[in-house]
Amino acid sequence: MTEFIPPATLFHALPSPFAIKRGGALHGARIAYETWGTLNAARDNAILILTGLSPSAHAASHAGNPEPGWWEAMIGPGKPIDTDRWFVICGNTIGSCKGSTGPASPRPASMQGTTGELYRLTFPELSIEDIANSAHALVHGLGIEQLACVIGCSMGGMSALAYAALHPRSARAQINISGAAQSLPFSIAIRSLQREAIRLDPKWSEGAYTDASYPENGMRMARKLGVITYRSSLEWSGRFGRVRLDGDHRDDDSPFGLEFQVESYLEGHARRFVRQFDPNCYLYLSRSMDWFDLSEYGDGDADAALCGIALDKALVIGVETDILFPLQQQQQLADGLRAGGADVSFAPLPSPQGHDAFLVDIARFGPVVGDFLAKLQ
Amino acid sequence: MTEFIPPATLFHALPSPFAIKRGGALHGARIAYETWGTLNAARDNAILILTGLSPSAHAASHAGNPEPGWWEAMIGPGKPIDTDRWFVICGNTIGSCKGSTGPASPRPASMQGTTGELYRLTFPELSIEDIANSAHALVHGLGIEQLACVIGCSMGGMSALAYAALHPRSARAQINISGAAQSLPFSIAIRSLQREAIRLDPKWSEGAYTDASYPENGMRMARKLGVITYRSSLEWSGRFGRVRLDGDHRDDDSPFGLEFQVESYLEGHARRFVRQFDPNCYLYLSRSMDWFDLSEYGDGDADAALCGIALDKALVIGVETDILFPLQQQQQLADGLRAGGADVSFAPLPSPQGHDAFLVDIARFGPVVGDFLAKLQ
Numbered sequence A, B: 001m002t003e004f005i006p007p008a009t010l011f012h013a014l015p016s017p018f019a020i021k022r023g024g025a026l027h028g029a030r031i032a033y034e035t036w037g038t039l040n041a042a043r044d045n046a047i048l049i050l051t052g053l054s055p056s057a058h059a060a061s062h063a064g065n066p067e068p069g070w071w072e073a074m075i076g077p078g079k080p081i082d083t084d085r086w087f088v089i090c091g092n093t094i095g096s097c098k099g100s101t102g103p104a105s106p107r108p109a110s111m112q113g114t115t116g117e118l119y120r121l122t123f124p125e126l127s128i129e130d131i132a133n134s135a136h137a138l139v140h141g142l143g144i145e146q147l148a149c150v151i152g153c154s155m156g157g158m159s160a161l162a163y164a165a166l167h168p169r170s171a172r173a174q175i176n177i178s179g180a181a182q183s184l185p186f187s188i189a190i191r192s193l194q195r196e197a198i199r200l201d202p203k204w205s206e207g208a209y210t211d212a213s214y215p216e217n218g219m220r221m222a223r224k225l226g227v228i229t230y231r232s233s234l235e236w237s238g239r240f241g242r243v244r245l246d247g248d249h250r251d252d253d254s255p256f257g258l259e260f261q262v263e264s265y266l267e268g269h270a271r272r273f274v275r276q277f278d279p280n281c282y283l284y285l286s287r288s289m290d291w292f293d294l295s296e297y298g299d300g301d302a303d304a305a306l307c308g309i310a311l312d313k314a315l316v317i318g319v320e321t322d323i324l325f326p327l328q329q330q331q332q333l334a335d336g337l338r339a340g341g342a343d344v345s346f347a348p349l350p351s352p353q354g355h356d357a358f359l360v361d362i363a364r365f366g367p368v369v370g371d372f373l374a375k376l377q
Helices: A128-141 A155-166 A185-200 A202-207 A216-230 A233-239 A261-274 A279-291 A302-307 A327-339 A354-360 A362-374 B128-141 B155-166 B185-200 B202-207 B216-230 B233-239 B261-274 B279-291 B302-307 B327-339 B354-360 B362-374
Strands: A010-013 A030-036 A046-050 A087-091 A147-153 A171-177 A313-319 A343-349 B010-013 B030-036 B046-050 B087-091 B147-153 B171-177 B313-319 B343-349
Touching: A010 A128, A030 A128, A046 A128, A046 A155, A087 A128, A128 A155, A128 A279, A147 A155, A155 A171, A155 A279, A171 A327, A171 A362, A185 A202, A185 A216, A185 A279, A185 B216, A185 B233, A185 B261, A202 A216, A202 A279, A216 A261, A216 A279, A216 A354, A216 B185, A233 B185, A261 B185, A302 A327, A313 A327, A313 A354, A313 A362, A327 A343, A343 A362, A354 A362, B010 B128, B030 B128, B046 B128, B046 B155, B087 B128, B128 B155, B128 B279, B147 B155, B155 B171, B155 B279, B171 B327, B171 B362, B185 B202, B185 B216, B185 B279, B202 B216, B202 B279, B216 B261, B216 B279, B216 B354, B302 B327, B313 B327, B313 B354, B313 B362, B327 B343, B343 B362, B354 B362
Parallel strands: A046 A087, A046 A147, A147 A171, A171 A313, A313 A343, B046 B087, B046 B147, B147 B171, B171 B313, B313 B343
Antiparallel strands: A010 A030, A030 A087, B010 B030, B030 B087
């Protein structure tokens, strides 16, 4: 299978066995990560970034890999996450396919019938809590007792909450961006449909696909539906309107082929993604979001669970046009963390780019994140 | 192929040839319709209902077919569309599969190579304007010079605008419900993905499927995506929350099978739909909505086109939670029709059920429609 590991990625061996929340354990598992800046002598200037579903650990360029990262404009000397001051760590989530152990990784020798066999659907059912615990093991392994801040975006916002709930006082502050305390049925429905598109593709083959016989169509559908729900109607009305493709860019003469710019945009996004992310990993990580429910840590009450999280300071950012993790969910986080005693800033941003705004609307996100970190002790 | 024609449906032969906007013509085509109430001697009490994509002409029960119709609570004696006063006509749109001529209909003898062959993808490219023109031919055929009111819901709201633009003074009033002057890129993207799901299903076979080899999976995906965008996150959070199915209702032990109530709800909707609507008809009607752009009647300006529509009165209804035809689009209709001289009422309703609210939130829609019609001359 294709490897998706950026050059100069570092690896940390997880404790073995590494217990998995819903049952079972990983043996000989690892987490891929990258760092920027320098850990100070007091080891108290570290920031951990927890990512959304698909990014690698390569959040920004560095000497070992000058390629721009997925959050290039946010991380670096003098940037909002200022690496002149902070030691920044970004891990690839376990369950992913970009260096950390996941369904696309070889199974350990103890499990294997055949040498080199991949986990595929024998990977244990993955939870957001497993992602949080593995990231905590990485931070601990780097000799850091307490982080200055955890920053979680999208799925990473869920991971950041799990990190704080499971490891009290493991960080002094948290920046939670377009996150949620639990998945709502609308987002579960969207993800369920994305998974169904992959599973219905005959080439998915119950997870036993190969590079030569690969569920491209299922992945394309899943990605297009993702992109539709990551952005917003408002943005697209301004960006594409009803503009048609010129004749050279239409794919065929069928009345059902690509005709509008927005259709071509989706197709381009999908084509770039389908071979860059492993379909089984996608299924596992997608389902982990459906299952996440912080109320498990508050006797069934998410507000109580938030109130039980101890932080000095928190910044919660949401986007008014986000249909996947709507603004009420970030309002809930801000209110709940404040009730728990944290000094909370809530920033509802009017970005038109919906759930994806943190990746592209740096003009709005940069100052909010930068100001918060600049004032952090 | 399965027939989807309700009992006691009436048929009206369209002029032959019936010219099609994007080229070509239909020969020997017909439109299926039903009526309620009695046309008065002055022939001035007729109301035409133009439907969304999938309904049949059976909007309500009547002596010939006591089965409840798709708008049963709205149409009947003493109901908001009061058949003691009004003569109500509902047509099945051409291009559909519920009695009117469409891609699932037999081709006329003049076109056929083989007797009994269906149009399938040889059906001409269908526009909303063709739907409007065929409905106008039906009304004219019933001996009605001017309608008291045209009521259009969803796609029917587009058809109602086309009807008014193409046939000036053909109706004194219009009720436009969750309609739009043109499709925005977000709704085009959703529909494009629905069509792609059908076209990617190997059993679609470029439109040459049979009952035995039928694109069930593609239709299921298309329908689920439809239902997701027809309702709202708000409704589902209240209705389903994070409730799980009990063990008896889970479809399998896979971590990716149906687990949450919302997933089962979508599956139920999809199963009821896939064999009740013809896939090729779905493709044609879906694309006709993407193409619709009232600005063609205003030198490229939709507002100018609306201003050119002559009505005595109009009621425009939109729903705050509608993500497919968002409220700004109905605001545009109200403003534009008012600028054209109509006495316009605009009713933005807070229904939680999104685009589908007119079908289910009768408590809100009934009084608004009923009051408007009661005051109509």
